[in-house]
Amino acid sequence: MTTAITVTGLRKSFGRTRALDGLDLTVRTGEVHGFLGPNGAGKSTTLRVLLGLLRADSGSARVLDLDPWRDAVRAHRRIGYVPGDVALWRDLSGGEVIDLYGRLRGGLDTRRRADLIERFALDPTRRGHTYSKGNRQKVALVAAFASDVDLLLLDEPTSGLDPLMEEVFRHCVREERDRGRTVLLSSHLLSEVEELCDRVSIVRAGRTVESGTLTELRHLTRTSVTAELAGPPQGLDLLPGIHDLDVRGDRVRFQVDAAGLGAALRALTATGVRSLTSTPPTLEELFLRHYRQDGTDTGTGTGTGDDRTAAAR
Amino acid sequence: MTAPAVPAAPRAIRVPRQLVGTGTLLRFALRRDRLFLPAWVAVPALIVLATPGALDGLYGTASARASLFHQVAANPSFRALIGPLHGTSTGALTAWRVGVYAAALAAAAGLLVVVRHTRDEEESGRQELISSGAVGRRAALTSALLTALVADAALALLVTAGLAARGVAGALALGLGLGATGLVFGSAAAVVAQLTESARAARGLTAALLGAAFALRAAGDATTPDGSSAATWLSPLGWLENLRPYARERWWVLGLFAAAVAVQTAAAYALAGRRDLGASFLPTRPGPAAGRLGTAGALAGRLHRGSLLGWSAAFLAAGIVYGSLTDSVAGIVQDSAGARAIFRRTGGPAAPADAFLASMTGMLAMLAALFAVASVLRAHTEETSGRAEPLLAAPLGRLRWAAGHLTVAFAGSALLMVVAGLGLTAGYGARPAALLGACLVRLPAVWAVGGLAVLLYGWAPRYARVAWAVALAALLTGWVGPALDAPRAVLDLSPFTHLPPLPGAPVQWPPVLALTALAALLTGAGLVGLRRRDLTG
Incomplete structure (x- = not known):
């Protein structure tokens, strides 16, 4: 058995x-x-x-x-x-x-x-x-x-x-x-x-x-990437598998699916990377993503803040 | 204390800081008790108000009442049971016949209400949340006492108004006496609630208090014909008779009630002020570090032990009292055509002594049915409270688990009837076999009521408590039905009506066997349901 x-x-x-x-x-x-x-x-x-x-x-x-x-x-x-x-x-x-x-x-x-x-x-x-x-x-x-x-x-x-x-x-x-x-x-x-x-x-x-x-x-889910680049990032928003992209000058934060990680990193190195942290998804993120679906199914599904409240309930 | 620098907002009445929130809590308590309190007020009130009419039928003439008066005066055991009779008017007879019992009911209501709103709240942790609000330190205890006061005032009002036609002064004395008795015991419960950590222990102590008060009064009344003995005066249950409703009322006795309430309330506040929330003056003793319980049966035995002991003691005492009263009652019954008729309806067309014994064993059997229902429904409580779940997650089948509680219900009620039979024999002093037989022949009806509880619990646990209503309805039909001359069809609804009223009647086996079979069938069907359904809770 x-x-x-x-x-x-x-x-x-x-x-x-x-x-x-x-x-x-x-x-x-x-x-x-x-x-x-x-x-x-x-x-x-x-x-x-x-x-x-x-x-x-x-x-x-x-x-x-x-x-x-x-x-x-x-x-x-x-x-x-x-x-x-x-x-x-x-x-x-x-x-x-x-x-x-x-x-x-x-x-x-x-x-x-x-x-x-x-x-x-x-x-x-x-x-x-x-x-x-x-x-x-x-x-x-x-x-x-x-x-x-x-x-x-x-x-x-x-x-x-x-x-x-x-x-x-x-x-x-x-x-x-x-x-x-x-x-x-x-x-x-x-x-x-x-x-x-x-x-x-x-x-x-x-x-x-x-x-x-x-x-x-973890493989099924996204990695969080925070990077400081040599200049404004180019073409990241066009890549598949990139989520929650947040660009502030030369700093960039996003989440990327496992399949899109290679392409994303190539795009970053093309601009020039000063510092880079990449964290594997925590169980919490995994968990919250599934929980949040409650919120996104019924709501508009745009604001992460709303989703977080829905998950915390 | 210095005056606050900033004057408080002007208010019509300045509520003392310790009592802030009392009104809110009182309204909340009355709302929570909106069924419980009216029921506890209505039952003693109805008992009192229904009595004069019944007495008119039984002792309608002045000579009949005078002869009863002399019999009571000459009979210590009768006085112990009911109390002394102080006059020959119907009002005096009413106060005598139901005064002590209505007072005991009012006392029980006072005890329960106060414990329920003090120690119960603390033990459950609900009080903690309430006390964390803008609520004065004494508000909870005050609102509990006021809740009892509201109930007792309602009782006093109902009795006074309902009996006013028989004499206003007497009605007022009886009403105030009953309400005041409730308040004396309510304030006593306020003291007891400070002592114990658990509400159940507090209820047990207050029940013992009530029992002791009844025993003291009984002993006192047995020794003197006019309630003047020291023992009677020591028992708050003896004060009502000394207030003498309808027999040249002694109003100053009300001062005794007031003094007792004042002293006990002061003691409760003093004790409450000296302890922390949830703490108590009688600590819980630690238990054994290792246990010997190893089976569901042993656990059930342990859980029901206290209840079985208490019920057995009560049945033994009741048996002894009824047994020893038999001959005196038979004498009184002989003289009253109305009473003879009632006993014929409950006890059969036998000699008065046999008829009395038969109706008392019938009464006890109906009470044993309450025990059976309580014991069966204990399984239900175990299930809904979540205590059954880990047991049934162990290698323990549902039937074996339930068997523990059902054994207590069925064998325990048999034990109660045997104990009652022994008590009757001891009190009566003769005919052990006939009296034991009289008690045992009622068991099939007890078991049938218990079986119904099993059936409801097995198939529709949410409605299991309906079994209480059935057992109480049987009790009421058997108790009040014959006195009200209820139609045969109504009396026949109770299983108890169908059993032969031993002793003194011929034994009829068909109803005995049929009810036993019915009990077995109901129980078996209930167990099938229990095996098939989802666990609740």
Whole structure:
């Protein structure tokens, strides 16, 4: 088996709201897969379908080579899950909850449990209702990382964690990968995804819009170029694949598609280059480009400022 | 404090700085409670206002009322349950018959309202956002108390106006007494809300307070025939009877209510001024670092433990009280043709003692149905709060998860009826087998109501709470229906009507078996729905 999760054409509606609209997702065994998308894109719905908590309207989903709806219990023996919003029982202590989840999955590694509690600086004796959001999240993380599973489904697991704890979390994910486990990480933190994930899928409005390794995704997108030239630039605006061209005297800034980069550089050197910085697209730019389509689809699509507001919403 | 250099904008009324925003918060609280408060006011008011008419039918003549008066005066257990009777007018009978219970309802409303608008708000974090606005430090507590005051004033007004035809002074005393009782407990809740960190603990403490007040009054009234014992005076629930509505009112007792409210309110403000937002005086104790819970069943047992214990204690106590009252009630019933008729309708054409026991076991079974519904719907709460999701993401099937809660609902309600049977036996002092049987024969109806809750939860979780309405409707039909001489067709809608009214009636197996089968069918169908549907929340 080389894929841990295979999803094709998944559809799911809640009343008139279409949560998933033909979503595809492939997670290879042993990889850390980033699952990106704006709020309401269908990330949590996908995870719930993968856990057999929701039944898809159409499309197919296989998890660890099992049907997530019919073989839910068998699949769950090998899955660890951290929900986006962890709810605890008010009178049960964090330690009791960790052990409950562990026993339900067939036992915890007690040494790893103790180690994780220490690393996450979690007080396991406090009652559920006294934990802050970050601490509730830690309870679920310790339970998931301490159990012996093949696949971890993490739904925005670091929301509410401070930067130190986020670092601990990243460590844990790397350890899981080194132990050969598969991780599906739904996240908003692009730096986190960029640092941890082997491959990324970007979803929007219930559909996968981009999927691949970060290098592949970068290849598909634009490089930002800022240059100071010996004179006013010539003919740049006529080249294909140049976007957002901004010329101020001898200074020039633009974005260029991977295919047009060579021609653009030739045009610059023809004028004479004093200084040049070229940055590969960050994941954030990639991400925002897909998000922004919301704005450009409905609006006039000219002002980048408007697009940015649309994406930030 | 020095005067501000720049004079504040002229205003008709200068609101103290600590109270800024109280009016806004009060309006907001009344808007949030626009269903809850009217219901809590209407129920005790209706109980009081419906009573004189019913009493006219039962004790229409002066001699019947006089004979009741002498029986109550001579019967300590009756006085413990309802309180002493101070006069022989219908008004006095009304104040006696429902006074303590209406007062307890008003008290419960006061407790709930104040905790809901103080500790609940702090615990949920909503208060933090409100307090960050231009809101005085004491505005929240003040608006919570004013909300209770509005409700209690409405209750006092309704009762006074509704009973005025039976005598204005008595109506005013009863109305003011009921409202004041609500306010005494509301201000007590304001103190308790400062002590605990969780609203649930605050509600538990206030419930204990109410229970203790009832027990003190019961003990006091059992020992003296006129409510003059120290125990009665120590309990705020005993003050209403000492106000003596319709029996030469003692208006000065209202001063006692006022003093208690003043002292408790002052204490609440003092405590609130000494603590931080969200902090408490009774800290939450830490729990174990490692747990022993390992199955869904164990978790359900743990979650329902407190509720099952509380209900069992209440059923045991109720059984003992009803059992020990049986013979005295049978004596009173014997003398009143109207009461005999009512008990015949609820308890069957048996001897008065049997009829009383049968109607009490029926009552308890209807209450056990509330427990069954609450326990089934706990699964629903677990689901909507998101706590079920990670459990069901573990290798735990939905049926096994639900089984934990359903076992508590069905086996727990059976346990409650057994405990009630033991209590009745202990109180009555005889016939254990007949009394246990009488309790157990009602179970199929309890289970059928529970099964309906499972069916709704399984197929239409959004409407699962309709099960509450069904259980309450069954309770109302069984409780009030016979007294109002409701038509047979209406009474037949309740599953409880179809079961044989043991003891003293012949056992009929067909309805017992049919209702058991119906309960199983409803539960099974509900579970099929639960397996097929999407998880909500």
